[in-house]
Amino acid sequence: MDASQVIFILSAALIVASALMVVTTRNLIHAALWLISTLFGVAVLYALLEAGFLAVVQVVVYIGAIAIMFIFAVMLTRKELRDRGAQVNAAWPAAALLGVLTFGGLLVIFSKWDGLGRLPAEMAGTSDAMLSQLGIALTSPDLFVLPFEVASILLLAALIGSVYVAMNKK
Amino acid sequence: MSFWTDPINFVNHWLMLTLTGWGLSGFFASIIANLLGILLLITAAMVLDIMLVWVERKVVARFQGRLGPNRVGPYGLFQPFPDIIKLIIKEDITPEGADKVVFNIAPILSLASVIFLWAVVPLASTIYGVDLNVALLYLVAAGALGTLSIIMAGWSSNNKYALLGAFRQVAAMISFEIPMIVALLIPTVLAGSLSLKVITDFQSGGKWFFLLSPLGAVLFLISAIAELGRSPFDLNEGESEIVSGYHIEYTGMKFGLFYAGELLHAFTFGGFLAVLFFGGWHGPWASTHPFLGAFYFVAKAMFGYWLIMWVKYTVPRIRIDHMLAFNWKFLTPVAFALLIVTVVVHSLLKGLGFLPYALGLFLSNVLLGWITLEILRATTRKQRLALKSPEPVAQH
Amino acid sequence: MIPLSWYLFLSAALFCIGLFGVLVRRNAVAILLSVELMLNAVNINLVAFWRYGNTASMAGQVFAIIVFAVAAAEVAVGLSLIYSVYRRRSTVIADELDLMKW
Numbered sequence: 001m002d003a004s005q006v007i008f009i010l011s012a013a014l015i016v017a018s019a020l021m022v023v024t025t026r027n028l029i030h031a032a033l034w035l036i037s038t039l040f041g042v043a044v045l046y047a048l049l050e051a052g053f054l055a056v057v058q059v060v061v062y063i064g065a066i067a068i069m070f071i072f073a074v075m076l077t078r079k080e081l082r083d084r085g086a087q088v089n090a091a092w093p094a095a096a097l098l099g100v101l102t103f104g105g106l107l108v109i110f111s112k113w114d115g116l117g118r119l120p121a122e123m124a125g126t127s128d129a130m131l132s133q134l135g136i137a138l139t140s141p142d143l144f145v146l147p148f149e150v151a152s153i154l155l156l157a158a159l160i161g162s163v164y165v166a167m168n169k170k
Numbered sequence: 171m172s173f174w175t176d177p178i179n180f181v182n183h184w185l186m187l188t189l190t191g192w193g194l195s196g197f198f199a200s201i202i203a204n205l206l207g208i209l210l211l212i213t214a215a216m217v218l219d220i221m222l223v224w225v226e227r228k229v230v231a232r233f234q235g236r237l238g239p240n241r242v243g244p245y246g247l248f249q250p251f252p253d254i255i256k257l258i259i260k261e262d263i264t265p266e267g268a269d270k271v272v273f274n275i276a277p278i279l280s281l282a283s284v285i286f287l288w289a290v291v292p293l294a295s296t297i298y299g300v301d302l303n304v305a306l307l308y309l310v311a312a313g314a315l316g317t318l319s320i321i322m323a324g325w326s327s328n329n330k331y332a333l334l335g336a337f338r339q340v341a342a343m344i345s346f347e348i349p350m351i352v353a354l355l356i357p358t359v360l361a362g363s364l365s366l367k368v369i370t371d372f373q374s375g376g377k378w379f380f381l382l383s384p385l386g387a388v389l390f391l392i393s394a395i396a397e398l399g400r401s402p403f404d405l406n407e408g409e410s411e412i413v414s415g416y417h418i419e420y421t422g423m424k425f426g427l428f429y430a431g432e433l434l435h436a437f438t439f440g441g442f443l444a445v446l447f448f449g450g451w452h453g454p455w456a457s458t459h460p461f462l463g464a465f466y467f468v469a470k471a472m473f474g475y476w477l478i479m480w481v482k483y484t485v486p487r488i489r490i491d492h493m494l495a496f497n498w499k500f501l502t503p504v505a506f507a508l509l510i511v512t513v514v515v516h517s518l519l520k521g522l523g524f525l526p527y528a529l530g531l532f533l534s535n536v537l538l539g540w541i542t543l544e545i546l547r548a549t550t551r552k553q554r555l556a557l558k559s560p561e562p563v564a565q566h
Numbered sequence: 567m568i569p570l571s572w573y574l575f576l577s578a579a580l581f582c583i584g585l586f587g588v589l590v591r592r593n594a595v596a597i598l599l600s601v602e603l604m605l606n607a608v609n610i611n612l613v614a615f616w617r618y619g620n621t622a623s624m625a626g627q628v629f630a631i632i633v634f635a636v637a638a639a640e641v642a643v644g645l646s647l648i649y650s651v652y653r654r655r656s657t658v659i660a661d662e663l664d665l666m667k668w
Contacts, residue, residue, distance in 0.1 A: 023587030064314025158639035162646035
């Protein structure tokens with residue numbers, strides 16, 4: 001049981017426990033805060049997978065922007081400061097069964113694959129070299145510049161669209 | 171390696187020898203050594219924080235033409251200690267109906283998000299926490315955690331003014347992150363890396379990035395002041411505006427944590443200004459004597475902190491809509507224009523030797539600054555004329 | 567050393583918890599929170615396969631970055647739609663938004 005396994009088990013426990021709290025807690029602000037805890041655990045996992053840039057971008061984009069947007073949305077869409085009524089609808093036993101069956105189905109599919117016990121491959125360079133490789137991959141014409149630019153246009157469309165939809169048309 | 175040239179590795183080596191000599195396995199010894207190193211760094215940051223209380227109060231007093239604390243100890247140097255004792259013995263009130271867990275975590279997260287930053291700052295050539303190759307993005311990430319703590323504080327106080335203040339503060343902070351990230355890209359382009367150690371090493375020999383890109387330094391300073399939530403961008407804390415915003419319900423040491431966090435955050439941004447634009451720990455004889463390098467770094471960080479304080483105690487507070495308009499209509503376009511100009515000049519003049527390169531960058535910055543001021547002047551002249559034009563009615 | 571199966575089981579579990587949340591929660595913002603959990607599960611999967619497969623090709627990380635961008639865009643538009651619905655109908659409970667049902 002070496003250090004990386006200990007870190008994985010701790011962060012996996014954090015992720016699963018926080019995710020369960022997200023879907024079951026009554027207080028919606030607490031659900032958003034548990035989501036932040038989940039996202040932080042996922043960032044630790046990225047760092048463990050030697051994708052350091054993704055770990056930091058996860059914190060900046062998800063926790064620093066998306067989670068804050070969620071908290072603002074929760075605060076703006078209520079008539080009073082408290083939550084009322086049930087937060088979970090009446091079909092929850094069926095949904096829980098479906099969730100467990102989906103998990104079982106995914107495990108069955110994984111067990112039929114023989115690459116499951118694979119150990120990490122060799123890193124193809126130092127982390128500095130990987131970072132510059134990522135930059136080249138995102139901007140090189142024979143690699144991924146087109147999805148990158150389309151993602152930028154998507155974000156622009158989302159920006160304009162969300163401002164227009166939520167605008168007070170007086 | 172002696173203690174004076176490589177202190178951290180020397181102490182680490184000695185600790186590992188001692189701990190394994192006592193019978194601990196190598197794994198646990200390294201964990202304990204790392205924990206002790208983290209504790210030492212945090213203690214150094216907090217001791218600096220205590221000193222900053224005195225610095226802040228003396229400097230604000232001198233700006234306002236008075237003496238400042240001068241009773242407790244020589245020149246009032248021990249003033250922070252009575253302040254801390256006062257905050258600790260105050261009653262710790264949690265408001266009725268507040269969300270207890272979130273209410274108590276918010277000040278801790280606020281201070282923690284600042285201490286996280288000290289892990290990547292290079293204090294000297296061999297004194298630093300960790301050489302992260304995405305250190306500048308880590309800076310932005312820690313800022314995001316600070317933003318989160320503000321909204322947690324505002325929400326959990328169960329108080330309309332706190333919530334309103336937190337909304338405004340968070341809206342301002344996430345808006346000003348954009349010019350800050352673009353201003354942070356300028357040393358990245360000039361040095362070719364996001365790592366603070368590489369950026370500092372690039373500035374050896376007097377090639378400070380402040381001389382190459384003064385407009386970038388100014389841009390970073392302005393957006394850093396807005397990120398800190400300090401005046402003139404402190405709509406949240408104005409006692410006359412919103413009754414100190416998200417701080418309202420916090421008493422005693424919890425308020426002390428927010429206050430200490432804010433001062434340390436300001437000093438840390440002074441430190442980042444020093445590292446990114448003023449050469450970090452470089453100075454005469456600093457590359458062979460790390461402790462001298464650390465002294466130079468603290469001096470430059472103090473200078474950056476003094477700049478931030480100077481702006482705070484001179485300029486009046488800005489209204490929230492003016493603040494956001496300032497960001498989106500002025501800072502962000504200037505930041506993007508500066509980035510484009512820097513990248514173009516950098517790639518054109520890179521191979522020509524240092525003097526034409528530096529001169530080209532400096533002149534392009536000055537040109538961009540002058541063009542911006544001309545555009546501003548034209549816009550304000552237009553606005554002034556538009557306001558002046560209605561004729562007074564009762565005039566023959 | 568961590569075998570790949572650990573990461574796959576974790577991401578499957580996170581995905582199923584997100585699925586449960588989407589089906590069960592009544593508040594529309596909470597449904598979006600659960601969708602975020604599912605997107606994070608997919609991202610963990612992508613980055614794990616990048617690490618345990620061919621690390622020379624950055625396709626795994628680039629795909630994960632595109633998923634970040636898409637998630638951000640989706641959350642922005644989704645939350646602004648929810649806010650707009652709240653302004654007209656004063657409710658965000660998904661069961662009560664049934665004006666078009668007969």
